[in-house]
Amino acid sequence: MKFGFLFEKSIMLKRRPLGDHGLEVSEIGFGAWAFGGEWGEQSDKDSVGALHAALDAGVNLIDTAPGYGDGRSERVIAQVLASRTDHPLVATKTPPAPGPWPPSPYCRWQDRYSAAYLRENVQQRLQQLGTERIDLLQLHTWTRAWNEDPQPLLVLRRMKEEGKIRLVGVSAPEQDPNSVIPLMQTGLVDVVQVVFNLFQQEPAAELFAAAEESGTGVIVRVALDEGALTGKYKADHQFAETDFRRAYFAGDRMERTVKRVQAIADDVARFGLTERYHLADVALKFALSPSAVSSVVVGMRNVQQVSQNIATSSLPDLPEALLQVLQRHNWHRGVWYAGK
Incomplete structure (x- = not known):
């Protein structure tokens, strides 16, 4: 069924294997966080239109x-x-059940991800999504404190055997993405989701290689650093009270970020690619450059954003020389989601 959203015929949305699980996913995935209203006011009409447009385009x-x-x-x-x-x-x-976010080294899985809690929550997800099986159920965060006794994942794998979950995953904590590597190596997770962008490049150290060796699918999030890597914000930009980015970029964070984004733009200009690639294209192509990456999920709030983001897939890969230069923008800045 088509819903009338037209895109240029030249746009080809490529697909990649989701690990070794026999599935292929669009290399640009749809991030639906903004549908909930945490990125400022969002109408369901815009959300519905954006999602229909993305699906029609091959997402x-x-x-x-x-x-x-x-x-x-x-x-x-x-x-x-x-x-x-x-x-x-x-x-x-x-x-996880209420407690510190991200989980502290002293959190017990029994308090945050008990079997009873997991089963009740998965049942809620099934009801909310109107389905009998969840395609991919991810624990929303993790701590390496649970690696020696990863019982929550054993519960999910039993639910996979019961037919309630198709694939089991973990959304790796942004401050410690490599904490999920042992879970990948032992086959406890089918898919991991990680932060990887021009500023946060830690997964390139170990995680991507571990994913390829273990056949684990990799979903990248925050490829645009919550919009900053599009280059559309000025140093004095202020987000609405209802937008979580008001805390994420609190204090002098936006000013510092904009300076670093300009340095990236300067590198792209030196390679003569400014007219062909927008900064958002560069950021997405960088996030897609590791062969271990299955898909990069991007927030899309309206049809225009869908068109812009999926068009990136049709562009040629960035030159290897530019990718090497862009590695210099790796930025050890701590956990900004905790606020200023």
């Missing part, structure tokens, strides 16, 4: 979570999919 991976608007994002996705005949892969998440 077949949607990433969401119950925390995105207290289930609002999941409900909008369920509404859209109920009206279509295609079957994209929908990835959602189970958050």
Whole structure:
């Protein structure tokens, strides 16, 4: 079923293997966090239109979570999919029970991801999404403190055997992405989701190689650093009170970020690529450059953003020489999600 959203015929949305699980996903995936309203006011009409447009264009991976608007994002996705005949892969998440975020080294999995809690939450995800099986269920965060006794993942794998989950995953904590490598190596997870962008390049150290060796799918998030790497913000930009980025870029963070984004733009200009690649294209192509990456999920709030983001897939890969230069923008800046 088509919904009338037209894109240039030259746009070819490429697909990549999702690890060794026999599935292929669009290299640009749909990030549905904004559907919940945490990125400022968002109408369901715009959300529905954006998702229909993305699916019509060939996107077949949607990433969401119950925390995105207290289930609002999941409900909008369920509404859209109920009206279509295609079957994209929908990835959602189970958050830990209330406690520190990210989990501290002293958190016990029994308090954050007990078997009873996991089963109840997965049942809620099934109901919210209007499905009998979750395509990809990801624990929304993790701590290496649980690696020696990863019982929560054993519970999810039993639910996979029961037919309630197709694939098991973990959304790696941004401050310690390599904490999930042992889980990959022992086959406890089918897919990992990690932050990887021009500023945060730590997964390139070990995680990507471990993913290829273990056949684990890799979903990249925050490829645009919450919009900063598009180059559209000025140093004095202020986000709305309802936009989580107001805290993410609090204090002098936006000013510092903009200076670094300009340095990236200068590198791209030196290679003579400014007219062909927008900064957002460069950021997405960089995130897609490791062969271990299956898909990069990008937030898309309207049809225009869908068109812009999927067009990146048709562009040639960045020159290897430029990729090498862009590695210099790796930035050890701590966990900005905790606020200023």
